[in-house]
Amino acid sequence: MADDADERRIDVGQADREAVLGRIVGKVVLVAAVLGAVGILLGDGSGDAIAGIAVGAVIALPLLRVVWLVATWKRQRDGRFVVLGVVLLTLVVVGFVLALLRR
Amino acid sequence: MLVPALVVTGTPATTAAPLGLISVVAGSVAATPKQLTERTVNHRIGVLTEVAATSGALAGALLAGSISDSIIARFLAVVAFIAAVAGGRRKGMRNKPDPTLDDSVVGEWIGTTAGAYKLNGGIVPYRLQRLWLGLSAMSLSGLIAGIAGIGGGFIKTPATSEIMKVPVKVAASTTTFTIGITSSAALIVMAVRGQIEPHNGAIVMIGALIGGQVGTRLQGRFSPPVIRRVLSVLLIVVSIILMVRG
Numbered sequence: 471m472a473d474d475a476d477e478r479r480i481d482v483g484q485a486d487r488e489a490v491l492g493r494i495v496g497k498v499v500l501v502a503a504v505l506g507a508v509g510i511l512l513g514d515g516s517g518d519a520i521a522g523i524a525v526g527a528v529i530a531l532p533l534l535r536v537v538w539l540v541a542t543w544k545r546q547r548d549g550r551f552v553v554l555g556v557v558l559l560t561l562v563v564v565g566f567v568l569a570l571l572r573r
Numbered sequence: 574m575l576v577p578a579l580v581v582t583g584t585p586a587t588t589a590a591p592l593g594l595i596s597v598v599a600g601s602v603a604a605t606p607k608q609l610t611e612r613t614v615n616h617r618i619g620v621l622t623e624v625a626a627t628s629g630a631l632a633g634a635l636l637a638g639s640i641s642d643s644i645i646a647r648f649l650a651v652v653a654f655i656a657a658v659a660g661g662r663r664k665g666m667r668n669k670p671d672p673t674l675d676d677s678v679v680g681e682w683i684g685t686t687a688g689a690y691k692l693n694g695g696i697v698p699y700r701l702q703r704l705w706l707g708l709s710a711m712s713l714s715g716l717i718a719g720i721a722g723i724g725g726g727f728i729k730t731p732a733t734s735e736i737m738k739v740p741v742k743v744a745a746s747t748t749t750f751t752i753g754i755t756s757s758a759a760l761i762v763m764a765v766r767g768q769i770e771p772h773n774g775a776i777v778m779i780g781a782l783i784g785g786q787v788g789t790r791l792q793g794r795f796s797p798p799v800i801r802r803v804l805s806v807l808l809i810v811v812s813i814i815l816m817v818r819g
Binding site: 526558 | 595598599601602603605606607608609610612616617620621623624627628630631635677678679680682683684685689750753754756757758760761762764765766769771772774775776778779782
């Protein structure tokens with residue numbers, strides 16, 4: 471298994487970039503949790519708005535991560551996976567449009 | 574498991590479904606920093622399998638309503654039980670540390686669905702196998718998720734680990750990443766439809782963020798066979814719940 475040294479092509483800067491991404495996600499999560507807690511405590515219309523922003527930020531993160539991956543793979547000249555990433559994002563958009571049309 | 578619990582306690586299914594998906598996204602996002610640091614997520618495998626799963630989910634969403642809930646629940650129960658037995662029966666570790674490898678190869682390998690991860694000081698290489706069978710299983714999991722409105726992670730992790738022979742730690746981390754994408758896409762649609770209630774959504778989100786952090790730290794402390802056994806027990810619980818609901 472995996473005995474071909476040529477196959478083990480690693481982007482040496484990728485670990486650092488993923489660590490930075492991890493720290494950014496961690497900070498967004500912390501801010502979202504605090505905002506969510508504030509929204510719950512306020513409880514009125516403005517509280518709902520703050521809680522909605524917090525939940526929305528968390529919902530957006532996985533799709534933004536795919537966009538980040540596509541940009542990373544493009545930089546690494548990994549064309550097949552760039553295409554796959556774009557196909558995945560397109561499928562998400564198609565699903566969204568289909569759901570809107572069937573509303 | 575949140576959705577059945579909410580429905581059993583009187584929450585309407587239309588309210589429970591988005592709350593369940595918020596818990597999935599929040600758990601996925603909470604696990605991200607630790608998993609990125611450990612480099613156990615293989616994003617290439619994740620995106621590849623997610624294309625198949627999302628295609629299946631779209632087809633499932635279009636088919637939704639034409640198959641009865643009872644049949645779907647019983648089918649899911651059988652799938653969960655088979656996955657539990659497959660994971661629980663296997664002894665030891667399939668992918669062993671390779672003493673000839675060093676830290677420089679840890680991560681996912683460019684242009685491939687292979688990679689390596691650290692385990693107990695050693696470096697374990699792996700390569701995705703039986704691609705088409707695995708993609709078929711992912712499409713099926715997506716189809717079921719689209720029809721039944723569930724995350725499908727309990728099918729994806731065993732399919733990645735047992736069919737495509739990816740180490741269970743990498744399979745679990747990668748599935749955590751992919752179910753976040755599926756649930757996020759579904760929640761955007763629900764948000765447009767006005768199905769998300771921010772107050773309850775925030776409560777569930779905070780709970781899942783805490784749970785996701787704790788779960789990821791616990792995962793790092795246990796060996797792959799222990800994780801596999803815990804997963805098998807959870808799958809049997811899911812199977813029983815689905816059979817009872819069906």
